[in-house]
Amino acid sequence: MLLKSCSRAIFIYTICASAAVYNWDVTWVLRNPDGLLTRPVIGINGQWPPPAIHANVGEQITVVLTNQLGNETTGMHFHGFFQEGTNSMDGPTGITQCPIGPGETFTYITTVNQYGTYWYHSHNRGQYPDGFRGPIIIHDPQSPHANQYDEELVLTLSDWYHQQIPDLLGNFLSPTLNTDGAEPIPDSAIINDNATTSFSVTPGKTYMVRIINVSNFAAFLVKFDQHEMTIVEVDGTYTKAQPTDLIYMSSAQRMSVLITAKPNANQNFAFVGAMDPNMFDSDPSTLNLNATGYLVYDDKKPLPSTEPTFASYTDGFFDDFDLVPYDETKLFGPVTKQITLNVSSGTYFNQNRFAINNISYVEPKVPTLYTVMSVGEAATNPAVYGEYSSPQIVNFNDVVEVVINNSDDGGHPVHMHGHNFQMIERSPTSAGVYGGTSTGAPATPIRRDVIKVNGGGYLVYRFVADNPDKSTLSPQIDIN
Ligand SMILES: [Cu+2]
Structure with a gap:
């Protein structure tokens, strides 16, 4: 049978009893993450920032997703999952499924045989920058880096828009309003879905920071003041330990870095996530490109008043091409x-x-x-x-x-x-x-x-x- 439209397709899935099940209602909530404007954002069960999914390698994840938005369709993609044997669970509207209509439920069931840092997001009508995106962490007791750190932290970076996506998309795709096809420019940068964020750190401890760029559009440079980063994972691939002071992350990329805290708590330190303005068609002179966070050693001491700086948006960061996979998998070939x-x-x-x-x-x-x-x-x-x-x-x-x-x-x-x-x-x-x-x-x-x-x-x-x-x-x- 050749399917004529989305309304004709009906799929029935059975749920394995041993699954880790998330029952998620997708709902509108009001939030003001950049401190500049309160607006409707898409939350999960009334919660925003949306919750992280944590699982172990080999575990089955089930998300029973019910669209309670009322006025929009939705869908959910597991970014970076290979979905071996479960391609229909991948989530992109128009590719592997129809949009989930208001009031409808779609059950995603997938078993993840991968490790590392991923994220989920709506893959429907450009929707995720309205808030429907969050981390997925796949823990691996066998990680070659498991003994190299004491604690894990998750750091998300995002561009943020004051207008909602249906309006932005309507303008973007309008031949009369946007002849040039210029992409919308964000209004601010946010860090862990806030204007700022603080990590409480203990002298001498080493942290693995899972950094996820969940932006719609913007790439970010990341730098910690006076703390070197050591890259150990990119997009679910372990790497040979690679020290650097400055990294560049495109939208949807992930990097896990080890950071060792100073031996004493004499002061607190800032870190910066800075959007690359070269991506923006026009100069947003009123836009603060940076989101600043802090490593707090002593909450009785002041936060730094300045953030770390770097010389260039196009140079001076570690080139991810030069990373080496920990497993040393050889060049695939010959090409067929x-x-x-x-x-x-x-x-x-x-x-x-x-x-x-x-x-x-x-x-x-x-x-x-x-x-x-x-x-x-x-x-x-x-x-x-x-x-x-x-x-x-x-x-x-x-x-x-x-x-x-x-x-x-x-x-x-x-x-x-x-x-x-x-x-x-x-x-x-x-x-x-x-x-x-x-x-x-x-x-x-x-x-x-x-x-x-x-x-x-x-x-x-x-x-x-x-x-x-x-x-x-x-x-x-x-x-x-
Ligand atoms: Cu993806």
Whole structure:
């Protein structure tokens, strides 16, 4: 049967008795996270910031999600989960499911055989910057870094908007109001969903700080005053310990860093999360790009009045390309399938929009996965997925090399569902298109699920198409 629209699809799932079950009502609440404006935000069971999900490697997670918003549809994505065998639980509207209507419930059941730092978010109509996003922490008793720290902390960074997404999206996609297709610029930066945050620390202890950029759009630089960071995990991949003073995190990226507290409690220290203004089309001169937090050794002593500074938004931070995976997984190869994706902007639907291989995306009426599952042999014919997507067909166990040529001036994070990928090559800004042959692939490339392509440059990455669910024949690629 070929599904004609979302209203025709009915799926029934059974719940395993041993599951960790979260019963979540998605609701509106009023909050003022940046201290500038009280506005409706999307909470969970009346709670915001939304709760973190904690689980152990191998555990089943069940989220019974009921949409109590009343005026909007919703959905939930588990960012970074491979969803092996459970692709229908991935969450993106129009790709693996229909939107969850007001009053409706969708039950997500997934077993996570991964470790590290992830996050969940609405993947429906650009909704998550209204508040529906939070950390997922997958604990691993076998972690090679487990003996290197005393306590864990979670630090989220986000851009924040005073307008709600339906308004922002309406303007953004309007040919008359936004001919240039300029992305909305946030009103502020927030840290742990607040204007500021403090971590109480004990002299001599080492902390693993799980940093998650849950932004809609902004990349953040992060620096702690007089405390070195040691990177030990990126996007669910353990790394060889890598010390640095300054890191750069695109939207949706995660980094776990070890920080050792000073031996005494003589003073408190500031840290900063600073949005990269190079992403913004116009200069938001009234915007404070920074969110400042504190390491508090002694709450009777004053907080620092200044925050740590850095010289440049484009230089001086640790290049994640140079990270080495702890497991030293070798370069995937030989390549059996190469895919080139040319990202450009042009006139589509009477306004300036982004496109991949000259196709500007429109959400399918029938979710891609439902098409895969309902068209039989035709699933490997790209034409069945409609004219407004860029389907790429790969064979099971293909070693896929993806080339992203970014003709836009701005850098952009690239994210893929169902897999993570090895970083093979990343050009500097304005380097033009990829020449066709990689010269500098590392012997043991770092694996991430979000990597940044520089403005006017290119990116090459590889993955093995080994996700066992047949429905991942066409992995989804987001360009944010
Ligand atoms: Cu994702």
